[in-house]
Amino acid sequence: MDERIFPARGRRTVADAEAMRALGAELGAALRPGDLVLLDGPLGAGKTTLAQGIAAGMGVRGRVTSPTFVIAREHRPAAPGGVRLVHADLYRLLDAGGDLAGGLDALDLDTDLAGAAVVAEWGGGLAEALAEERLEVAIDRSAADGSREVTWRLVGVG
Template sequence: MKTFKINNSETTQALGQRLGQIVSPGDVILLDGDLGAGKTTFTKGIALGLGIQRNIKSPTFTIIREYKTGRLPLYHMDVYRLEDGGGDELGLDEYFNGNGVCVIEWSQFVANELPKNHLTISFKRDDSNLDSTNRTITITASDAHYEGMMAQL
């Protein structure tokens, strides 16, 4: 486990960008945390690290957005709307077993569909002030592959 104290969105994005530079085909990155905690900002950084220049938007209503113009395809998923289930009908295995990188916000809502091995990144506000940008980002690896990635951050 690795922990980072972050105090602005630029640092959040820069950490994501570093991760985007070292991800491999088939990597699965889980982003968990409260609304507005920095998950999409982090994903924007991953996209930059992959060389994707398109504007990255949260796929809250579309559930999955595909970006294929970088070093690897980026599959950005926001499964918040699947809070009551339904992830089994999305064909997530095709994404997980593909040649891109999957970034999943609110992964707890599709926990039964997730591959065993992944990198989990948790975002936590450091205080109750909603305008504050102070966050703790905790990264947990499920296996040696992801531990190696975590060590490079």
């Protein structure tokens, strides 16, 4: 991931789920194997909706949902030569308590980074060790009109 593909820092007000998916599609179109995207925001902020857009932008198969019964799910590319997507909901690790680092290690996401783009919800403070370079995305849903303020920054790039 570099600035030629996506600006190093950005901010966008997103009015609804459709606009969130559109922003995700922009992000997804720029992802390559080895990229890590950390999504942060409160429950209901739109992290999974953004991940759905990322999947659409990457052109992967399968429906992206908030992983209720699994922590991570892999989505294969629809076209030959495409990039795999690993969508992880690390909230389940945080919610379980115990050894967070061990739980993250058990997911083996660092191995997946070699051939996939990893999108981790609730990854802040936990998944940074997976990659020195990453895209950190924060979603703020505090606006009275229901819109979301989405900010992002590239870390370790350049």
